[in-house]
Every structure is written in C-alpha cells, then in structure tokens.
Amino acid sequence: MEQPFLRIEGVGKSFGPFQAVRDVNLDVARGEIFSLLGGSGCGKTTLLRMLAGFETPTEGRIFLDGKDMAGVPPWARPVHMMFQSYALFPHMTVERNIAYGLKHEDMSGPQRAARVAEMLDLVQLTPFAKRKPHQISGGQRQRVALARALARQPKLLLLDEPLAALDKKLREHTQFELMSIQERTGVTFIVVTHDQEEAMTLSDRIAVMDKGQVKQVGSPTEIYEFPKSRFVASFIGSVTAFDAVVVAGVLEVPALGVPVVARDMDFAPGTKVTLALRPEKLRISRERPDGPNAVPGVVKGLAYFGKDSLYRIELASGAVVQAHAVNLARGSGVADWDDQVWLSFDPGAAIVLGE
Numbered sequence: 001m002e003q004p005f006l007r008i009e010g011v012g013k014s015f016g017p018f019q020a021v022r023d024v025n026l027d028v029a030r031g032e033i034f035s036l037l038g039g040s041g042c043g044k045t046t047l048l049r050m051l052a053g054f055e056t057p058t059e060g061r062i063f064l065d066g067k068d069m070a071g072v073p074p075w076a077r078p079v080h081m082m083f084q085s086y087a088l089f090p091h092m093t094v095e096r097n098i099a100y101g102l103k104h105e106d107m108s109g110p111q112r113a114a115r116v117a118e119m120l121d122l123v124q125l126t127p128f129a130k131r132k133p134h135q136i137s138g139g140q141r142q143r144v145a146l147a148r149a150l151a152r153q154p155k156l157l158l159l160d161e162p163l164a165a166l167d168k169k170l171r172e173h174t175q176f177e178l179m180s181i182q183e184r185t186g187v188t189f190i191v192v193t194h195d196q197e198e199a200m201t202l203s204d205r206i207a208v209m210d211k212g213q214v215k216q217v218g219s220p221t222e223i224y225e226f227p228k229s230r231f232v233a234s235f236i237g238s239v240t241a242f243d244a245v246v247v248a249g250v251l252e253v254p255a256l257g258v259p260v261v262a263r264d265m266d267f268a269p270g271t272k273v274t275l276a277l278r279p280e281k282l283r284i285s286r287e288r289p290d291g292p293n294a295v296p297g298v299v300k301g302l303a304y305f306g307k308d309s310l311y312r313i314e315l316a317s318g319a320v321v322q323a324h325a326v327n328l329a330r331g332s333g334v335a336d337w338d339d340q341v342w343l344s345f346d347p348g349a350a351i352v353l354g355e
C-alpha cells in the first residue's frame with residue numbers, strides 16, 4: 001500500500017482508568033471494505049467514533065487522505081457514520097429522510113432533488129419515496145439509512161453493525177447489496193460486526209479485535225487459514241486445539257498420541273505451541289490411511305445437517321475431536337455411533353500457533 005487512505009497510528013482511548021482501545025495501528029486503502037470484527041465490548045464502536053470525530057483519542061493519530069484529523073470536528077470530516085439503529089425520522093417520508101443527510105450542504109433545491117433521486121435509484125427504493133419508515137420493511141429501512149449516509153458523498157463510510165436488525169435471509173441478500181453499492185460508488189467502507197461469516201463475506205480485509213487490541217489483520221482467507229494466535233483461530237470458524245511441544249521436526253501432542261507432521265512450523269525444538277485443527281480439514285475413514293497424522297478413535301456423537309455431518313470422535317487419551325464430512329452418498333454417512341474410525345489430516349492442514 002503506497003499512501004493509505006486512512007492511517008490509524010498508535011491510537012488508544014481510555015475512559016478514566018479503563019482502556020477501551022489500545023495501540024491500534026491500521027492502514028486502509030481507498031475503496032476497501034474493511035471490517036472490525038470482535039466480541040461485545042472489545043472497542044469496535046469506540047474506534048469508529050474516534051474515526052468519525054465523536055470521541056477524541058487519548059493517544060495516537062488518525063490521518064485521512066494524508067490529513068491529520070486531530071481537532072477536526074465530525075461535520076468537517078469527509079466521513080459519515082451510520083448507527084446501528086439507523087436513526088430514521090418516523091414522521092418523514094423516505095425521500096425527506098434521505099434529503100436530511102444534505103442539510104449542511106450548500107445545494108440548490110433542484111440539485112438536492114436530483115441527488116435524492118440518484119440515491120433512491122442506487123438503493124432501488126424509488127417506488128417507496130413517499131412512504132414513511134413504518135410502511136417499509138426492515139431491509140428497506142436499512143437501505144434508506146444507507147442512502148442518507150451516501151447522499152453527502154462521504155469519502156469514508158463507517159457502518160456500525162449495519163445488518164444486525166435483519167433476519168438471516170435478508171442479511172445475506174443485503175450483504176451482497178452493500179458490496180455492489182460499494183463497488184458502484186467507490187466509497188471506502190469500514191464495517192463493524194460481531195458476525196464472522198458476515199465479515200468473511202463482505203470484506204477485502206478484516207481486523208480481529210480483542211480487549212481493545214487488534215490481534216490480526218488480513219484477508220478473510222489469511223485470517224481463516226493462517227491465524228496467528230489461539231484467540232483468532234477459535235474466534236473465526238471452529239477448531240479443536242491441543243497443547244503440543246516441538247521436537248526434532250515433528251510435534252509431540254499428548255492428546256493425539258502420535259507424532260504430528262506439520263508443514264509450516266518455524267519454531268525451535270522445545271517450544272510449547274498449540275496445534276489447531278479445523279473440522280473440515282479432517283478425514284474420517286474405516287481403514288487406517290497411508291501416510292502421517294493418522295489417529296484412531298471412536299464416534300461418540302453425530303449431527304446430521306443434510307449436506308454434511310459433524311462427528312465427535314473420542315481418542316484413546318479421552319480427548320474429543322470434531323470432524324466434518326460431506327455426505328457424498330444418499331442415506332449413509334462414513335460412520336455411525338460407536339464405530340471405530342481413523343482420523344487423519346495433511347501436514348498442510350495442521351495450524352501451529354505460538355501464542
């Protein structure tokens with residue numbers, strides 16, 4: 001990244017003795033959809049509010065388009081923040097709600113009307129222009145809020161849990177709509193979410209946060225396939241994690257009872273690490289497979305989801321591993337309750353974590 005559009009440099013925020021955000025360093029490129037992902041209370045909204053100018057950082061600096069934002073009030077920033085509740089005015093029609101976003105702009109009546117019409121078209125709500133918020137659906141209200149936010153043509157749009165109020169189907173549909181609107185407008189989006197699937201679907205890159213800190217930044221694939229810590233590995237997707245020790249080229253994993261061959265492992269012998277295995281990267285077979293990383297076990301739980309099944313397999317050590325298997329044939333999975341099976345995985349599937 002050459003000159004990042006948004007640069008967050010060593011930013012922190014304390015409320016009295018409590019540190020809500022700690023030493024956050026992030027660069028966001030122009031036109032990116034960037035997500036902040038993390039559990040409740042980890043500091044996502046506080047970070048957004050600092051970008052919008054509603055909170056002042058206790059430490060660090062924020063640069064937008066190369067310009068230091070310190071002391072710049074919210075209304076003077078080319079930034080718009082869309083709140084979770086949408087904050088639409090119930091007594092105003094859809095088009096007046098959108099026009100409200102332009103109240104500080106120096107525009108003539110016809111210019112304003114043209115911009116509103118353009119925004120209605122963008123979010124496909126032209127037929128609903130004269131309705132009031134209670135006369136449209138939740139997803140449509142979300143699009144009105146988005147249109148109002150985009151009307152001012154911000155360079156940076158901050159969305160705090162934009163889809164949280166929508167049901168699952170509508171949320172999936174609206175995710176794709178958001179992406180297409182972002183593509184057409186070129187506006188840089190920062191989206192806060194605690195839903196990891198949403199972050200994976202929407203984002204070019206994700207920052208995973210915990211207790212006010214950014215734990216890892218990367219593309220959805222990097223975060224999922226190459227997590228750098230136990231926290232990130234278990235926050236994104238599911239894993240079974242084991243304590244392990246590095247010995248001469250392999251991992252000693254007491255719970256598995258066999259030496260594990262891992263591909264990406266740059267730790268000195270004697271280092272204590274975590275081995276994390278994702279359920280979909282494990283194979284279940286009746287016969288002992290050829291090759292390394294094969295462990296015997298017994299099926300002690302089975303959940304059938306139609307397209308696939310989740311197996312809980314108990315090993316001789318008493319450890320329980322979760323494994324997903326796609327149901328290729330109709331009517332029968334690879335194994336049943338209490339069956340003796342073999343679990344195995346490729347060296348490339350073993351995630352080895354130092355922290």
Ligand SMILES: Nc1ncnc2c1ncn2[C@@H]1O[C@H](COP(=O)(O)OP(=O)(O)OP(=O)(O)O)[C@@H](O)[C@H]1O
Nearest residue numbers: 015018020038039040041042043044045046047194
């Ligand atoms: N004005 C404030 N005064 C004191 N503490 C605050 C204030 N605002 C936020 N906090 C605290 O800072 C922490 C981070 O809050 P924040 O709203 O940023 O969390 P979040 O990640 O957005 O969580 P959620 O997913 O629940 O919305 C929380 O522990 C919260 O209680």
Ligand SMILES: [Mg+2]
Nearest residue numbers: 044045046160
């Ligand atoms: Mg929040």
